[in-house]
Amino acid sequence: MEQDYTQSTRSRYRAKRKKTNLILNSLIVIVIIAILAVGYSIFAGGNDASPKPQVQPETSASNGTGGSGQKENPAGESSKEDEQEADEEEADEQESENEDAEPVVTEGGSSPNVKRTIENPAWKPVGTQQTGEHEVVTDDSSQDWQEMLDALSYAIETDKNSMTVWWLERDKSNEGAAIGTVSAKGSDQAYRVYIQWVDGQGYKPVKVEELIENDKKS
Template sequence: MKDDFENQNEGLRSGKLAKRRKTNLVLNSLIAIVLLLIIFVSVNIFFGDVESKGTNEDTAAESKTEESSKENAGSNPSEDTEAKEDSTEAEEETDSENKEEEDSEPVVTEGGSSPDVKKTIENPDWEPVGTSQSGEHVAVYDQNAVDWQEMIKAISYATGIDSNNMTVWFLGNNGGPNSAAGTISEKGGSVKYRVAIEWVDGKGWKPVKVEELK
């Protein structure tokens, strides 16, 4: 009987130990799972912060680059000043050219010095055509003379008719030693022009007026 009691006690102890081992195993497993979850969450949080920080830094860098570009593009006083000066100079040159064009417009009036004149053309911007002659000037009405060729050059300048395409009907004195007049027309043309020119010392013949004849 005593042996049966002892055997029964040993069985109870063995059962309790087995149950305790099972409980400990379950608890240890749960603890391991909890630890793994904690590690997993921590890793995700850490790498999430790193990625977020990297993105924020990239965004900040891009923003800074854009601001720097805007500053470089829009705030260079020296370049702006030079650009304004260039623009002002260009405008002044354009105005000057326009003024010159306006000044060079010929003045046209009806009639002229004689009844056979249809209209008279004068241009205050006409200049002497230059000369290769030196010393005291004497007008020479000879087709082979340098002076004659320079007179034709002045007439061509005033009328716009090329000397090679010009018929000279008359070229002679116009009332003074340094004053001449020529009547010409374009080859094959019916319109005749009488051109008055005068000599400017050292500068050559200068057109005075062009009369279109009837």
């Protein structure tokens, strides 16, 4: 009887162990299937995803690129702007240097009647009301004549109304230039003044010769 009990106990143990193994194996299979399913969904989802559309830059009909979506940035414009800025800076520096420069005075001049010659880098154009193509006009009723007088009086530092004009003529050797012989009223000192037209800015004194005698005084 004891033998029958032992065999019965062993049978129940084997059955229980077999059942446990079956459950464990089933769980392992379920876990493996779940892992495979998750992995498949990840990889399959990544492969099936549609690529995001790339946003193309807007094109303007006026940019002249033929719909390429890229605006032209012409190097020429940048280069021209740089050159213009450089020219303006150079002009400003030159003007500043001229303003600080002292007048250059030399003995003698263009003729034996010249005592000394004065050239001042600080001289500037006197301004103008004229527009269009310019021509030196020696008619004393013209605007050009009045502006020449402005430049002459500026050169000898005398008010135009307090200046006597002994002679004023076109400089035939230099286009846009004129030469005048003037003196301050009440003074015996006469000057020969050379002036030059600057487009859009008026006449500018170039040189003043201090005369020994007034060779235009009648």
